[in-house]
Amino acid sequence: MRGSGPESDIVISSRIRLARNLAEFPFIRRCSPQDRKSIEKMVHDRLHAIPGFNALYYLRVDELAHVDRQFLTERQLISREHAEAEGARSVAIDNDERLSVMINEEDHLRIQVMKSGLDLHSAWQQINEVDDQLESKLTYAFHERLGYLTACPTNVGTGMRVSVMLHLPALVITNQIEKVFRSLQKINLAVRGLYGEGSQAMGDFYQISNQITLGKSEEELIGQVSGVVPMIIAYERKARDFLITQNREDLHDKISRAYGILCTAQTISSEETMHLLSSVRMGVNLGLIDDLAISDINKLFVETQPAHLQKLRGNELDTAGRNIERALYLRRYLQDRGKEHRDERN
Amino acid sequence: MKCQQCEKPATFHITELTGEKPHELHLCEQCAQSYLTNNPSGGTPIQPSLAGMLHHQLKVADTAKELAKLDEQVCPICGISFYEFRNQGRLGCPHDYTCFGSELEPLIVNIHGDSQHAGKHPKHHQQTSQEQTRLIQLHNDMKAAVEKEDYERASQIRDEIRKIEDGQS
Ligand SMILES: [Zn+2]
Ligand SMILES: [Zn+2]
Numbered sequence: 001m002r003g004s005g006p007e008s009d010i011v012i013s014s015r016i017r018l019a020r021n022l023a024e025f026p027f028i029r030r031c032s033p034q035d036r037k038s039i040e041k042m043v044h045d046r047l048h049a050i051p052g053f054n055a056l057y058y059l060r061v062d063e064l065a066h067v068d069r070q071f072l073t074e075r076q077l078i079s080r081e082h083a084e085a086e087g088a089r090s091v092a093i094d095n096d097e098r099l100s101v102m103i104n105e106e107d108h109l110r111i112q113v114m115k116s117g118l119d120l121h122s123a124w125q126q127i128n129e130v131d132d133q134l135e136s137k138l139t140y141a142f143h144e145r146l147g148y149l150t151a152c153p154t155n156v157g158t159g160m161r162v163s164v165m166l167h168l169p170a171l172v173i174t175n176q177i178e179k180v181f182r183s184l185q186k187i188n189l190a191v192r193g194l195y196g197e198g199s200q201a202m203g204d205f206y207q208i209s210n211q212i213t214l215g216k217s218e219e220e221l222i223g224q225v226s227g228v229v230p231m232i233i234a235y236e237r238k239a240r241d242f243l244i245t246q247n248r249e250d251l252h253d254k255i256s257r258a259y260g261i262l263c264t265a266q267t268i269s270s271e272e273t274m275h276l277l278s279s280v281r282m283g284v285n286l287g288l289i290d291d292l293a294i295s296d297i298n299k300l301f302v303e304t305q306p307a308h309l310q311k312l313r314g315n316e317l318d319t320a321g322r323n324i325e326r327a328l329y330l331r332r333y334l335q336d337r338g339k340e341h342r343d344e345r346n
Numbered sequence: 347m348k349c350q351q352c353e354k355p356a357t358f359h360i361t362e363l364t365g366e367k368p369h370e371l372h373l374c375e376q377c378a379q380s381y382l383t384n385n386p387s388g389g390t391p392i393q394p395s396l397a398g399m400l401h402h403q404l405k406v407a408d409t410a411k412e413l414a415k416l417d418e419q420v421c422p423i424c425g426i427s428f429y430e431f432r433n434q435g436r437l438g439c440p441h442d443y444t445c446f447g448s449e450l451e452p453l454i455v456n457i458h459g460d461s462q463h464a465g466k467h468p469k470h471h472q473q474t475s476q477e478q479t480r481l482i483q484l485h486n487d488m489k490a491a492v493e494k495e496d497y498e499r500a501s502q503i504r505d506e507i508r509k510i511e512d513g514q515s
């Protein structure tokens with residue numbers, strides 16, 4: 001993510017996905033290998049027939065090497081399930097990697113639009129248009145009363161999941177994050193941590209999304225999520241103010257040490273990198289670190305992930321090898337950026 | 347500012363997000379800790395899983411014998427049994443929403459608090475769920491016809507599919 005867009009100091013990204021199924025096929029679980037191939041081909045052909053869609057990258061996920069599938073997962077263009085599934089499946093991705101259409105995931109189609117910062121309304125506009133265009137070429141499974149039919153009853157109705165990724169380090173430090181979770185769950189919103197290499201909750205990133213998909217319109221569901229986000233942002237800002245006024249030295253020290261480790265480590269795990277980058281990100285936001293931009297940190301979060309490092313290096317690496325490569329990458333990147341910033345100032 | 351619950355200075359400013367408007371609390375560290383750990387707002391900490399929900403719902407609704415009978419129920423279109431759905435949490439085809447309707451309905455209400463779609467509809471011609479079920483059936487028939495190399499039958503079926511898709515049925 002570019003580190004731009006509204007509220008991008010705290011909101012990393014906004015995402016909407018729609019689950020859709022074709023009327024004439026069983027859901028994925030009951031598809032024969034032949035069915036999966038037919039769906040894949042049919043959607044592929046129809047995608048190409050839509051004006052403006054031929055610019056999409058179209059990738060047969062089942063034919064990709066493991067590292068490439070992982071690479072797409074790290075860029076959030078496909079889900080982990082889609083990367084690891086079996087049988088014919090693919091993904092279409094637009095030029096700027098904001099729109100992706102997964103074919104043969106849990107549902108026949110999973111359309112996704114992602115934006116930097118808090119920008120759910122333009123994400124909805126775009127995805128709604130894409131959905132309309134696809135629907136003019138495909139027959140969706142739709143029920144008069146239940147709406148769009150999905151493989152899992154938790155998605156039936158709008159088939160829509162609206163999510164916002166937030167960076168909430170100060171709420172974590174001040175132990176208020178649990179409280180936020182409980183409040184959100186009460187109003188039917190789901191919260192999950194961001195997971196890293198070993199599916200362990202990482203750093204201070206949290207994703208908030210709608211839990212229900214039936215009985216409310218798309219606009220209402222979006223309104224529910226986008227209505228609560230400003231409150232959490234205000235809450236996080238307040239916690240940051242509290243930290244900086246009560247304990248500026250400690251906070252500055254913690255952030256500077258994190259930055260120091262990232263600049264000098266010789267081997268570093270992805271978990272530690274996430275935690276340290278999280279501190280540094282807050283430091284940049286609070287003006288305690290001035291030779292880096294938020295976009296740099298966002299870039300580092302993506303590019304220090306395992307498949308990205310291996311693509312960069314051009315060969316497979318085991319955990320130990322990745323940790324060395326990651327430290328090397330961080331040292332080089334941070335040295336260069338720090339130098340550029342100092343040059344700009346002089 | 348003083349703590350709302352004691353005389354010490356308030357260092358924690360907690361905003362309650364529940365309810366219509368955010369509600370502010372000003373507490374000292376000690377009072378804040380106890381406020382946060384006691385979870386006065388209550389609420390359910392974890393959303394129960396789909397399988398758990400279904401299990402609970404069926405346990406309440408049915409005797410073991412009825413449940414066993416229910417498990418054997420099979421969708422005529424995709425062949426999934428209710429037992430398989432109960433175990434995997436995923437349905438086999440759009441028709442399952444109709445053929446397992448009476449079992450699914452309470453589950454859906456449980457998950458969503460509603461059973462009536464209020465969002466967008468496909469703009470182009472939309473078939474009834476009956477027509478959609480017919481589409482899957484015809485699709486299966488066509489596969490069988492092609493396998494038997496009965497191309498005349500296959501092309502008849504294709505025409506029929508087109509008719510439904512174009513809204514001429
Ligand atoms: Zn107090
Ligand atoms: Zn079925």
